[in-house]
Amino acid sequence: MGLKRPTILQIIPELDTGGAELSAIEIASAVVRAGGRAIVLSEGGRMADRLAAVGGEFIAFPAATKSPLKLLANAAAIERIARKENVDLIHARSRAPAWSALIAARRAKLPFVTTYHGIYNERGRAKRLYNSVMARGDIVIANSRYTADIVKKRYATPEGRIRVIYRGVDLEAFDPAIVSPERIEKLRDRWNVKNHQRIVLHAARLTKWKGQGDVIAAAARIRDKVHDCVFILAGDAQGRDDYRDTLSKQIASAGLEDIVRLVGHVDDMPAAFAAAHTAIVASIEPEAFGRAAAEAQAMACPVISTNIGAPPETVLAPPRVAAKDRTGWLVPPGDIAAYETVLLEALSLDDLARAEIGAHARKHVTEKFSTSEMQRQTLAVYDKLLGTSMQPVFTVAIKKQ
Structure with a gap:
């Protein structure tokens, strides 16, 4: 697998309800099934128990703050957590915590991935700068072709740094x-x-x-x-x-x-x-x-x-x-x-x-649009940046279930 046990850290403001939150849990599940370790930093919510159920690790963190001073403090805290937990890659799913995560990833020299979950309004230069963090990943995951085209148009992000990975549906639950x-x-x-x-x-x-x-x-x-x-x-x-x-x-x-x-x-x-x-x-x-x-x-x-x-x-x-x-x-x-x-x-x-x-x-x-396809493609992104083999391990695991 390259790394003995890759540790993936995701950060999202809350784990209450919504597609981005559910994606974080589903990717945590895939990482664990691929032999890795999955950590999620968040303020928590009704989905935290679901994260634990799939083998993910929840760390309570003030990820919903938008205060510039607190974002800088959060960056230092994320860097400390990343070093302590031997994190190999940081994946951000929301703008405010993404700024802290970007700073932490660069300081710790870790790969940084973002998922562009929503089409954010851009009114003025300040808002455009604020939103732009979601296009600053080493790889930017867009949840549709429409989203990918928005990222390219707004930030001139090269196609080679963008991966279109559609939001997955759990076909076992939705059957x-x-x-x-x-x-x-x-x-x-x-x-x-x-x-x-x-x-x-x-x-x-x-x-x-x-x-x-x-x-x-x-x-x-x-x-x-x-x-x-x-x-x-x-x-x-x-x-x-x-x-x-x-x-x-x-x-x-x-x-x-x-x-x-x-x-x-x-x-x-x-x-x-x-x-x-x-x-x-x-x-x-x-x-x-x-x-x-x-x-x-x-x-x-x-x-x-x-x-x-x-x-x-x-x-x-x-x-x-x-x-x-x-x-x-x-x-x-x-x-x-x-x-x-x-x-x-x-x-x-x-x-x-x-x-x-x-x-x-x-x-x-x-x-x-299956969850398993979303999980496979996301693990392939991690593999590309880390030199690991989580995607094929996961594919074998789900075929055996």
């Missing part, structure tokens, strides 16, 4: 065959969905750019045309209580309390997508990857998504593919009339037609 009717029924009961009602599911944290307001507006457009449909808005407010209140008022003012529900965080997302007739991704700003769209397709659930950012790479729809090969629909952001049209089309599908779309969707994600 329609293993989600029991009891799990689905439990969620339907919790959401007060009647037996005859079909679910349109929007799964995203409550923030304006995720487009919950547009979903509510679309629900109002089809209310009198489809009488067996409930819209479930699943996601944490994460402190945005004012926004949640705004959505509640929008629902009430439109008289939609009977068909639109804010249900908060959902732990069992495979069952949520299995319960849904159709999933909807309504983002009004570009998604760097769009985990919900991929996870829904893994559960054979057709997806309606806005046509900006990375979802056009993950959701197959005309004209990219023939209508018979679609896995969902793509619409312009904020186009409520377009939402109405495709929602009516999706909800008019008979069971056979919906099942065919679902089968295409499951096959598409299985071939292109």
Whole structure:
């Protein structure tokens, strides 16, 4: 393997919820299965136990701070940890801690990897400089081709330093065959969905750019045309209580309390997508990857998504593919009339037609967006920088499971 037991240190502000956080845990798992040691510096959160369960090591660290003075102090602390724990490579997944990690990696002469998880807004030179740390890795991992092109355009990062590694879906967890009717029924009961009602599911944290307001507006457009449909808005407010209140008022003012529900965080997302007739991704700003769209397709659930950012790479729809090969629909952001049209089309599908779309969707994600493929490709990045052989060891390990 080159190094006897490579030690990979990842840093991320929190381990609470989200795609970047889940990726950190999944890569920690891959490192351990490849014979390495995986450390994560973070302020912690509800996912910390999952890290321990896969063999990763959690070190409590003030990684969420954005104070310049504290970032410098954090750099010194990361360097001390790296030397004490014999760290071989540092991998940063968020901007503020990435600055500290970059300084520490350079001082300790360690390879530095970044993953560009989101499309950060750039308003002014200061914000552009702040964001640029995510393009300063020895290798920059972009979670979609869309993200990679943004990195190249903004920072002139050479293609040779960029690796497009799509966000992975856990196909063992997101498998329609293993989600029991009891799990689905439990969620339907919790959401007060009647037996005859079909679910349109929007799964995203409550923030304006995720487009919950547009979903509510679309629900109002089809209310009198489809009488067996409930819209479930699943996601944490994460402190945005004012926004949640705004959505509640929008629902009430439109008289939609009977068909639109804010249900908060959902732990069992495979069952949520299995319960849904159709999933909807309504983002009004570009998604760097769009985990919900991929996870829904893994559960054979057709997806309606806005046509900006990375979802056009993950959701197959005309004209990219023939209508018979679609896995969902793509619409312009904020186009409520377009939402109405495709929602009516999706909800008019008979069971056979919906099942065919679902089968295409499951096959598409299985071939292109699995967690194991993301893990293999990330380990290959580490191997390139360290001269190790973690990727082939991991590949053998997962074939034996």
